[in-house]
Amino acid sequence: MKHSDRHIEYTYDVAVVGAGHAGIEACLAAARLGLKTIVFTVSVDSIGLMPCNPNIGGTSKGHLVCELDALGGEMGKCIDRTFIQSKLLNRSKGPAVHSLRAQADKQAYIGEMRRTLENTPCLDIRQAEVTELMVEDGSVTGVRTASGAVYHAKRVVLCTGVYLNARCIYGEVSEYTGPNGLRAANGLTASLIANGIPVRRFKTGTPARVDRRSIDFSEMEEQKGDELIRPFSFSNEPEDIEREQVSCWLTYTNQETHGIIRDNIDRSPLFSGDIKGTGPRYCPSIEDKVMKFPDKERHQIFVEPEGLYTNEMYLSGMSSSLPEDVQEAMIRTMPGFHHAHIVRNAYAIEYDCIDATVLKPTLEFKEISGLYAAGQINGSSGYEEAAVQGFMAGVNAALSALGREEVVIDRSQGYIGVLIDDLVTKESLEPYRMMTSRAEYRLLLRQDNADLRLRKIGHDIGLVSDEEYERFLQKCSQIESEIGRMRTTIAGSNEHINDFLRRHGSSELPDSKGVSFAELIKRPELSYELLSEIDPDRPSLSWRVREQVNIEIKYEGYIRRQRQQVEQFRKMEGKKLPADMDYKSLKGLRLEAQQKLDRIRPENIGQASRISGVSPADISVLLIYLEQKRHG
Amino acid sequence: MTETIAAIATGLTESGIGIIRISGPESYDVIRRIFHTGSGKVPDLEESHRVHHGYIDVSRGTLDEVLMINMKGPRSYTGEDTIEIDCHGGVLMMKRILEAVLEAGARLAEPGEFTKRAFLNGRIDLSQAEAVADIITAKNDRAINASVAQLRGSISERIRRLREIILEDTAYIEAALDDPEHIELEGFSEKLEADVGDARREIERLIRSSESGRLIKEGINTVILGKPNAGKSSLLNALLREDRAIVTDIAGTTRDTLTESINLNGLSLNIADTAGIRDTEDVVERIGVERALKAAESADLIIYVVDGSVPLDDPDRQIIDWINASDKKCLVIINKNDLEQNISESELRDAIRQDMDMLSISAMKSEGIEELEKKIEDMFSRGDISFNDEVFISSERQKQSLILADRSLSNVEESIGAGLSEDFYTIDLMDAYTELGHILGESVDEDLVDEIFGKFCMGK
Structure with missing residues (x-):
């Protein structure tokens, strides 16, 4: 690329490329830690853009947002300020899978995020396309923009989302732009490749948006928000964020819809082979669903408002890359949509991303020191997945620039750990989405206790204030002493207690034998809240404390079991493997294991054991090698 | 949280004495649950490195009279608390005692695990480390192959x-x-x-x-190779004498090949009826040598039957080539020694791999069968055939x-x-x-x- 000789030149500590959900958290974390930070975006108007679904959270993603908040991230606070409907999913299931999801007013969210960035000290926003990484002797030194401007930086965080060589496709139409017609970033891929980073192509998609005035809501089922809402952020109380909520709506596809899709399937770029990128299985297009599950008579479509001050409605479940005439015809077959007017077409989008196994668990590139990557460029999908990576990358870029030790959340500490470990350890063949089934210690990694798991780490990093932390410590001690009280307070076998038990369908206590309150809480039909009736000495405690006491006691057996597993896990994570280990000359390793280990270079035995193709026998060999080294 | 492990330390051969080893923090508890002295007492394990005489008892009764040695860690092979049980060396008895130990709370050791622990606890010289690693990989691979293949x-x-x-x-x-x-x-x-x-x-x-x-096919998987009319069926029939227990596979297990199992003094030979050896010779003609060779790929032992009365021909060459190219244990039988011989042992030795055991018999007249059995048992106790x-x-x-x-x-x-x-x-x-x-x-x-x-x- 030609550059003007008279270009502008600046120096920063940290440069963040991209201001989507990953970039936002990255630049805020770095700037808040006192580093001189700059964030680049192709359009300042698109900071915090939600180009797909109008909500934050959902199953397992809600966990990510709560964890991020506990660490000192921004997403939870922002959605608490801007949500227009809130719902706790899986309410009837165990506490481990309770997941918050909030519909966002997209414009309000964007506005809030932009205001937050604009008013953060140490942080500069710059509208420019970064086209080149500057790397010297294996270390990043800065970035160059399309205009030739040079920004020296000690650390660079890539949060390019779906913008690298982006192409949007529907039917025979194909446009080389990012989402919503925003300009793509076309220079950076070549720079990545030139620096030895292989690039691959993923694909995702979004459904059409329809004008609210053209929809007949009387033909659909109304979906209201929860009456009692809970905040994402541990800094908020329900009463702080209470507001009027709007409804979502439910409709269905039908045989006519499916017929139209089948008749036109040859016009889909997915089926014609025009789209080469790998798409996510968990978020299939409607044509995928119809072709893959031909027996299914109908598919649910949720109709969600994009905001309070727009008529656009998002058709969740209708993602597609069919031509626009087919899109219109199929949408108009659904109840409530017979006269639907499309505002924006559905489309598929292809983009360049990296295989995140080139990264360390800190999200720094193994081969280019000082360079970090986070979000969809790492092959993940979803706003929340992006945000937590952005946060960790931003934090680590800042910490390492400050000469402090970097932070890695492990699989036993949070979904964040599961997500990042999976990304950097396992080769993902499709955009990676968080799922609760991916977390092996799910009962411990609940959204309700995210602060208990991570607040201290957030405070140690320096992104949770002393005041917040003090409040948190107080909460911990309240939980502990109340659990203790429940274990030592005995319910005697008397008429008062037995009457209480009878009324709640619980068996009476045997004569003269009392049991602890904790034992009673464990009964499925009882809970800590219910016991207040027979517990006159109960102190006044916050809902968060009461919730923890109930869960910790009720599921004690399961929780203990998982804690034991975590101990085992920690042992293996504690056995560090040297970064310069010569796997290829290590006798006893099978060939496949040698190659995989050599490429991925796990940090420790635990991570090595999660690489597919590395067997327990290979792990024994590694353990023996480590022992040998320790003695030698 | 180190687990307590157990295994048969002497290998599963018929020998005078068998040793079952238990190692780990709970070894003493495990032995207390199943071992009693002659007077029915729980043994006193206070003093280390002592030999105790007594009995292994399970809920079903006494299993065996044994000697038991307790070794307090770190003064043991693995460096952990260790128990060794010296029992009578029958394969069946060793298995039963091991099962009792496992029931009493130990876990079956992984291949090479005692050695691994010995190493990790600094009981083995560092120079042996690589060898240990090799053993573990090799043994695991074999164990996994064995476990899946034998199912x-x-x-x-x-x-x-x-x-x-x-x-x-x-x-x-x-x-x-x-x-x-x-x-x-x-x-x-x-x-x-x-x-x-x-x-x-x-x-x-x-x-x-x-x-x-019945879950797995224990025993030496054996395939009889030989050109049509070499006498494979006669050999099988001779081995399947009436005074010997014949176990035939249960029908309905359609994915199995039909196998005859022959018991040689507690050692079982599973002879795969791959090429329909027991059927008429013309069926064999039809199926041909190819299929038998395929079955031989997964065998522990090959018995190659040569018809001594006719010169070596093409089907023989095909089999010999295969044997020479493989590393299978193989026994060469020159059959029909009651007829005029057209093949000499030295001629065969020139053609085939050096390490072959060779034997001349008459399957039809049941002559040399006992020698053949003895030969197989020898190969087993020498460790030439190791599967078990x-x-x-x-x-x-x-x-x-x-x-x-x-x-x-x-x-x-x-x-x-x-x-x-x-x-x-x-x-x-x-x-x-x-x-x-x-x-x-x-x-x-x-x-x-x-x-x-x-x-x-x-x-x-």
Whole structure:
């Protein structure tokens, strides 16, 4: 690329490329830690853009947002300020899978995020396309923009989302732009490749948006928000964020819809082979669903408002890359949509991303020191997945620039750990989405206790204030002493207690034998809240404390079991493997294991054991090698 | 939390004395549960490195009179608290005592695990480290191969089916938890309860058959090679004398090849009837040598039958080439020595690999059969044919996996009974799935996620 000789030149500590959900958290974390930070975006108007679904959270993603908040991230606070409907999913299931999801007013969210960035000290926003990484002797030194401007930086965080060589496709139409017609970033891929980073192509998609005035809501089922809402952020109380909520709506596809899709399937770029990128299985297009599950008579479509001050409605479940005439015809077959007017077409989008196994668990590139990557460029999908990576990358870029030790959340500490470990350890063949089934210690990694798991780490990093932390410590001690009280307070076998038990369908206590309150809480039909009736000495405690006491006691057996597993896990994570280990000359390793280990270079035995193709026998060999080294 | 492990230390050969070794923090507790002195007392293990005389008792009665040695760590081979039981050396007795030890709380040792522990506890010289690593890999590979290969086809099919059901149910629950707005769990626990009940009954049947040794084919897998009319059927018939127990496979296990099992003083030979050796010779003609060679690939022992009355011809060359190219243990039989001989032993020795044992017999007249049996037994006790500990270990391991899988499923039933929600079930379901996978040598990896996306229509 030609550059003007008279270009502008600046120096920063940290440069963040991209201001989507990953970039936002990255630049805020770095700037808040006192580093001189700059964030680049192709359009300042698109900071915090939600180009797909109008909500934050959902199953397992809600966990990510709560964890991020506990660490000192921004997403939870922002959605608490801007949500227009809130719902706790899986309410009837165990506490481990309770997941918050909030519909966002997209414009309000964007506005809030932009205001937050604009008013953060140490942080500069710059509208420019970064086209080149500057790397010297294996270390990043800065970035160059399309205009030739040079920004020296000690650390660079890539949060390019779906913008690298982006192409949007529907039917025979194909446009080389990012989402919503925003300009793509076309220079950076070549720079990545030139620096030895292989690039691959993923694909995702979004459904059409329809004008609210053209929809007949009387033909659909109304979906209201929860009456009692809970905040994402541990800094908020329900009463702080209470507001009027709007409804979502439910409709269905039908045989006519499916017929139209089948008749036109040859016009889909997915089926014609025009789209080469790998798409996510968990978020299939409607044509995928119809072709893959031909027996299914109908598919649910949720109709969600994009905001309070727009008529656009998002058709969740209708993602597609069919031509626009087919899109219109199929949408108009659904109840409530017979006269639907499309505002924006559905489309598929292809983009360049990296295989995140080139990264360390800190999200720094193994081969280019000082360079970090986070979000969809790492092959993940979803706003929340992006945000937590952005946060960790931003934090680590800042910490390492400050000469402090970097932070890695492990699989036993949070979904964040599961997500990042999976990304950097396992080769993902499709955009990676968080799922609760991916977390092996799910009962411990609940959204309700995210602060208990991570607040201290957030405070140690320096992104949770002393005041917040003090409040948190107080909460911990309240939980502990109340659990203790429940274990030592005995319910005697008397008429008062037995009457209480009878009324709640619980068996009476045997004569003269009392049991602890904790034992009673464990009964499925009882809970800590219910016991207040027979517990006159109960102190006044916050809902968060009461919730923890109930869960910790009720599921004690399961929780203990998982804690034991975590101990085992920690042992293996504690056995560090040297970064310069010569796997290829290590006798006893099978060939496949040698190659995989050599490429991925796990940090420790635990991570090595999660690489597919590395067997327990290979792990024994590694353990023996480590022992040998320790003695030698 | 180090586990306590146990294994037969002497190898599964018929010998005078067998040693069962237990190592780990609970070894002393384990032995106290099953060992009693002559006066019926629990042994006093205060003093280390002492020999105790007594009996191994299980609920069914006394198993054997044994000598037991207790060694307090770190003064032991592994560096941990260790117990050694010296028992009578019968294969069956050693297995029974090992089973009693496992029942009393030890876990079956992985291949090379004693040595590994010895090394990790600094009891073995560093220069041996690489050798240890090699042993572990080699032994594990062989054990996994043995465990999967020895599994009767029908058994692996049944375990596979069990896993499918467990995975499908787990995936359904997980899909519903991940996408509660599209997938409904209402009423699913009844179906799950029924599935888990069925699975547990099936596992119980499998455990029973593992106890009667039918889960796997223990013994030396043997293939008889030879051109048509060399006398393979006569040899088989001669080996299958009437005074010997003949075990024929249970019908209905369609994926198995029919196998005859011959017991030589406690050593079993499984002779695969791959080329229909017992059928008429013209069937053999039809099937040809090719198929027999294919079966020979997975055999522990090859018996090559040469017709001594006719010169070596093309089918013989084909077999000899195959043998020379392989590293299989092989015994060469020159048959029909009652007829005029047209092949000499030296001629054969020139053609075939150097290390062959060779024997001249007449299968038809049952002459030389005893020598042949003796030869096979010798090969076994010399360790030329070594299959047995791995096969046995894998069978014991498979049983342990079945028991653990059953335990996990029983946890699921308990959780359902206690009215817990579905997300609690899947933890134990996946544990059961993983255990059953060990039997087949299959890992879990992305199975669940693949199943969720493959079977259920998810999301947005």
